[in-house]
Structures are given as structure tokens and as C-alpha cells.
Amino acid sequence: MSRPEAKRLRSLFAVAGLPCLVGLAWLLIDRGPAPAVGAPVLTADAPDLLLRSGGGTTTIHAGDRAFSLSARSMGLPDRIRFADGDVPFEHPFGPEDGLGASHNADSCLGCHVGNGRSPAADGFVADAGPVLLLALADGSPHPDLGQQLQDRGTAAEGTLTVDWEEEPGEYPDGTPFSLRRPVVSVDGADVSGLATSLRAAPPVFGGGLLEAIDVADLRALADPDDTDGDGVHRDDPDVQAGAAWFTQIGCAACHRTEPYVTATVDVQALSDEVITPFTDLLLHDLGPGLADDLPQGVATGAEWRTPPLWGIGLTGVVGHEHYLHDGRARTLEEAILWHGGEAEGARSAFMALSAADRALVLRFLSAL
Ligand code: HEC
Ligand code: HEC
DSSP: OOHHHHHHHHHHHHHHHOGGGHHHHHHHSOOSOOOOTTOOOOOTTSOHHHHTTTGGGOOOOOSTTTTTSOOTTOOHHHHHHHHHHHHHHHOOOOGGGTOOSSBSOSOHHHHSGGGSOOOOSSSOOTTSOOEEEEEOTTSOOBTTTBTBOOOBSTTOSOEEEEEEEEEEEEOTTSOEEEEEEEEEEEESSOOTTSEEEEEOOOOOTTHHHHHTSOHHHHHHHTSGGGGOOOOOOOOOHHHHHHHHHHHHTTGGGTSOOSOEEOOOOSSGGGTTOEEOOSOOOOEEEOOTTTOOSOOBTTBOTTEEEOOOOTTGGGGGGGSOOOBSTTSOBSSHHHHHHTOOGGGHHHHHHHHHSOHHHHHHHHHHHHTO
């Protein structure tokens, strides 16, 4: 019996053994795409790898709950465990739960909206991030303010304002674009002389799978010779051509297209799964355009961990769209144009493509 078949059979047994919970299972099971206006449509003939970058755990759902559903291949006990864990994630905390007089938000979901990103664009809304990280020059926390500005609550430490500065640019073919850079100011707290870094909340789906990747696989990836594969195939000619450009112009050097096989972990559905998150999970210096002066762990202020690109085409289903660590990129195209440093070559190669070929790369990203 193949592994997916075995998993399916095991989850069937779980259901058969617990008939009284079937009603609950029905509540937890995805009943297909919600009819959302303007939501991306995933067609059955899209390349399998793109549709199934999470292997058997992948959710085929393009509505506003796309990021909120449990792994599809989970048996009932793990779905219940997932639902239990989701309760505190969605719970609005109050003083009775320990919410302090200064804080950043009153729930996880307040920032990780629909398990996706925090709102950005014009005006960050109350209780929804972003977060301003703070540090002394050596990276250690500020003795009073700690590691981040707590900008909400009756005893808020200060008020955070984000303005945007537009920076016009041009492709070699003359097509103009404009990128925006955040300009952060704080009222009510003295952050002068501190290192600061603005962070939008990233999506949280798929974290269990990333955690199940064997660290030895990542160490092997740090070897630059290990970047030559291309696991992307399989039916839409535009997506296929975009995928080919993606590897050819060097994006896959970091947003790796070869699959991983996850280790055996305590959640069976996340174990021994073939996944393609489109990341090497390594730190890269992306140049001065994105750098701030705040070191974090082993990362310098110019280094960022390659984010997974799986599901990135569905970003907008939670009601807003923005990219990069601080949400400055309004579109996928802007996200690419901010790449510099180690990704300078890939960015330049993207810019040198014809407008039609650039559109294919973007088409590929939106299919993920
Ligand atoms: C005030 C907004 C905010 C709230 C509330 C919040 N987060 Fe986050 N979360 C962030 C930001 C910003 C980051 C990125 C931090 C960074 O870049 O260092 C993050 C990162 C994460 C990550 C890491 C994702 C990754 O890809 O590395 C996880 C997991 C996470 N949060 C879970 C939670 C949980 C669980 C809660 C509730 C207990 C929560 N968050 C509440 C803003 C928030
Ligand atoms: C040297 C490694 C590297 C290369 C090469 C690279 N990227 Fe990235 N990419 C990153 C890192 C690191 C980030 C996160 C930067 C940040 O948040 O400020 C990122 C962010 C992104 C994002 C935004 C993701 C999100 O969740 O907000 C997109 C989209 C993206 N890259 C696409 C591409 C494309 C397309 C190419 C090829 C033209 C490419 N990248 C080449 C490392 C790389």
C-alpha cells in the first residue's frame, strides 16, 4: 500500500472508531472553495507540484479560510488537536487572561489575520500590528522598553506611525515603477539611538511542515553546488514558462524548487511528507535596500531568512496583500524589485526580461 493510501486508511479507521465525533469532523472538514468574488481560482489541470506544494497536507481551497484549515491528510484525533490549538490562537485576550496595560494586540489572529499576514498598505489598523522591534546597538533588549514597542493599551509605551516614501525606478526597457520605503516615527517613547526594525506579521500556515524538515537537509543546502535542480513541471503553459524563468534567472537558488521529505514527527500527517515550500530556510544578505540596523539571533541587520513562497498566490484572500518583512511591497513585482545583495543577480536578470516574460514569472508566483 502506498503511503498516502495508508494514511487515508488510517484516518478512515479513526473516523469509524469514533462515530460520535463524526459530526464534529464534518464541521472541521473543508467543504471546498467558498464562492469568493475575485478569489484566485485553482484549476484541476494546474501543475500538480504547484497545487500540492504541501504534499498530502495541501488544502485545495482558495477562499478566505485558505490558510486556516488543518492539514488535509490528518486523521480525526489530530484534527481535534489542531482545533484545540486554534482556540487560544483566535481567543481575544482580556485583563482576566493576563493581558497587560501595555501590549501590541489582544489576539494572535489580530495580527496573523486569517492565519495570513497582518494588514498593511495605507494605515495599519488598531490591534493588528505591525511590530516595531527595538534593540541596543549590540542587539540586546532595551532595559525599559524590552524587545518591541508596546503601542496599545491604557499604558501604551508610545504611538507608532508609519509613513511611506516613494522611490521611482525604471526597467531597462523603460517601463517605470515606484517602490515605497517605510519611514517610522514614535511619539511618547524615546527610541533615539536604538536599533529599530519594522515587522509585519507573516503567514503562519505550514509551520509544522517546515519544522519537520531535517536540519541535515538544510546544512546540505548551504553547499552552493546543491542549487541546480528544477522540480517544477507538470500543465498551464504560462505557469510552466514562468517556472522555467524562475529557476533560470536564479530565484530557485534560495526559493528552492526541489522537494524536501520531512522527518518522522509526532503528528503523523506531517511525517515523511514530500513538500515544496520554495525556501532553503537559510539567511541571506539582501543588500542595503532592505537592511535595518537590528541584529537578531545570528542574523545581521541585513540578513533575512528566505520566506516560503507556497500559497503566496493566495495572499489576498484574507483581505489585504503586501510582501517582505515589513510589508513594504504592495505587489509580488515590487517584492522582487527590492531584492539586492546576494539576490542582486536574480533581480537584475528579472529586470532584463521582456515585459511579457516578467509577467510569466509573476503568473508562476500567483499560481503557488
Ligand atoms: C502584534 C502583532 C502580532 C501578534 C498579536 C502575534 N504575532 Fe506572531 N508574529 C508577528 C510578527 C511581526 C512576526 C515576525 C517576527 C519577526 O520577523 O521577527 C510574527 C511571527 C510569528 C511566527 C513565526 C512565523 C515564521 O514564519 O517564522 C509564528 C509561528 C507566530 N508569529 C505565531 C503567533 C502566535 C501563536 C500568536 C499568539 C500567541 C502571535 N503570533 C501573535 C506579529 C504578531
Ligand atoms: C539570495 C537569496 C534569494 C534569491 C536569489 C531570491 N530571493 Fe526572494 N527572498 C529572499 C529573502 C531572504 C526574502 C525576504 C526578504 C524580506 O523579507 O525583506 C525574499 C522575499 C521574496 C518574496 C516575498 C515573500 C513574502 O512572503 O513576502 C518574493 C515574492 C520573492 N522573494 C520572490 C523571488 C523571486 C521571483 C526571485 C528571483 C527573481 C527571488 N525571490 C530571488 C531570498 C532570495
